[in-house]
Amino acid sequence: MEKPIDSQAPAYILGVDVSKDSLDVCLANCSDGRMLHQKFNNNPSGFKRMKAWLKQQGCEAGQETLCCMEHTGLYTRQLVHYLLARDVRVWMESALQIKRSIGMIRGKDDKVDAQRIARYALLHQKEAQCLSLSGVTLERLKDLQANRSRLLKALQSLKTTIKELLQVDPVSGKTLEQVNRKAIKGLEKSKEQVEEKMQQFIEKDGELKRKYDLLTSVKGVGKVLAISLLVYTQGFTKMEDGRKLACYCGVAPFEYRSGTSVMGKTGVSKFANKELKHVLHMAAMNSVRYNQELKTYFERKVGEGKSKMSVLNAVRNKLLHQIVAVVKRGTPYEVRLNNF
Template sequence: MQKLSHSSLYAFIVGTDISKESLDVCLIRTSDGSLYYQKFNNNMQGFQRMKAWLKSYGCELETDTLFCMEHTGLYTRRLVHYLMSRQVAVWLETPLQIKRSIGLVRGKDDKVDAERIARYAFMHQNKASLVNLSNLTLEKLKDLQANRNRLLKALNSIKTTVKEMLSVDAASGKTLQRVNKDAIKGLEKSLEQVEQKMSEFIESDTELKKKYDLVTSIKGVGKVLAITLLVYTHGFAKMEDGRKLACYCGVAPFEYRSGTSVYGKTGVSKFANKELKRILYLVSMSSIQYNQEFKKYFKRKVEEGKPKMSVLNAVQNKLLHQIVAVVKRGTPYVEKLDKI
């Protein structure tokens, strides 16, 4: 069996390839560099068998163990919760990051994938971004946010249908309005309960509550944008740079030119988080009306001849930089009209 040689922060490294039904587990015992492999079911019975198997090689599933797995959404959840309850270090890495570190590979095999993840974790363990209690809160917030989006979509769909029917056929419109009255009230009540539960989760997490308060200290930034940013940035642990966050949201400008013959307009990339971009647009529209800093900035730039949409995009960019700045600094935002 092939052995690895490398200084290690952990006594045991476990690479796990996760699917809906099973776990492919590769253990690296760092004391001698030995690799071991086994397959288990992705359920509590499988976790117990995995625990016994790891114990046979000296791994007690404690703080000296690092579990690394690709972030595959729901399929990782049960295992992560099980490991967190035992205070095991858990590293959820993006599949693209692991794939790029490996280089060109051919074919796909779960056993090989587990070994590749284990080797990746072994070589890069000093850069591991570990799951903490705030990550679990963000997980709950993400579920509630997805549920809120579905409820909002259903509510808007019904209201739009009723409104359109009222405009072309008043009698049929009133009938639709009457039969959908309870459905609309029910959806609105569910939306209210979801938002209340999201607020409760934030209040219960000291770290997230602090960041939430910092972000919402900026005039115009409300609950929806603050929570969405917390979810997608993992509590600002993934994107601590304003430029990167602006790029992720699709509001960072990029030049389009090559040599002397290709020279296009500076624009934003289409590769972006569409949900965040939509929310940012709505917030920027509100900001240029009620936030005096952005109101003056927008007015001045438009008077200089800048296109309104271009200025609005710049407002969104500035807003994101302000958000990142207050989170990094750890103090609420202070309005400074003379700097706009």
């Protein structure tokens, strides 16, 4: 989760170029613009040496320091945790955003990249979106979510193979069913434990728990969709608009036409988060069964002659807009049958 930078301007800015084994650190003094560079190992001992070096330069590496770095996946994780634990303000910026601000560049040099990041942060520090401790929780939820997806795929693969074999060769199918029984039970148990651990992380984070409760107040939104939305929207700090979120999930309809000769059907884009779209689709399917207002809407539109998939896509959009509304409002969803 991210939050706007504190009104107090930082005294020092760190531009860090992160690689698998090393950190190129550029320290910029906000008072005079002076920049110093040093290289450290990307591990706990390297972080300690970096802190000692910063202290020699007069930087205490606390609230007065803003650290800017590019998203580089797992390689930034240890450093981010180390800095957040010491109250350093951490700004994770898109590499593309930094490159676009600089203009055309040639070559690649870690030292120069660190200087460019520091210069970018110095110029755009008022636009900084800093990580909060909830960002660490979301990071762990994302890892658990990915693990849950892998377990589901393994379960589906085993069960589908057994089911198909039982239909064409019952003897071999029963043999596979027998030898894989423990494996299937083990995978199902692991999935349950992963889901329990996800709930525990949410319970420990007050802000995430508040938003999770708001999401699940919308009938049809279960724990899987709620956690997925929290992870992919960074706790609803990245996409606070229903239309943008619908585009990201691949359920926003777009026209396809040009002039008077090209008149294609209105449809959704293929550029989408397919995993989130699948979870949202399952939630919409449940909603038209158990959410009375969406069920009424679905039946009415289908009765008017609309295709079921088209109406179901509209239900997915309505679910997303309901979700965004409760998060913005900060109060649980209230059922009103005259909504539609």
